[in-house]
Amino acid sequence: QVQLLESGGGLVQAGGSLRLSCAASGSIFSILYMGWYRQPPGKQRELVAKITSGGTTNYVDSVKGRFTISRDKDKNTVYLQMNSLKPEDTAVYYCVVLTTKGNAWGQGTQVTVSS
Secondary structure (H helix, E strand, O other): OEEEEEEOOEEEEOOOOEEEEEEEEEOOOOEEEEEEEEEOOOOOOEEEEEEEOOOOEEEOHHHOOOEEEEEEOOOOEEEEEEOOOOHHHOEEEEEEEEEOOEEEEOOOEEEEEEO
């Protein structure tokens, strides 16, 4: 079983930056990708960014050019650097890891961007 520990959420003013971290531990088998989803208040969860084992990254259009996903393979940790934050980025952010044995989700971390 994979455990995920997220950190880095908080309250920030529009235009500010935050960095989210997610460390995976436990029965980690071959990781296919690590990524971040978010769920704004009253809306569905959406994929924000993901990074594959080969380093390929994907982003939702609304964060391209502002967010950067990266990964430390040795530490089984994925990061999401969020710059130029906007109020519409306010959401609970969830880390997700997909392995050959299935997926695992973090508990979520709140990101609030004030205008």
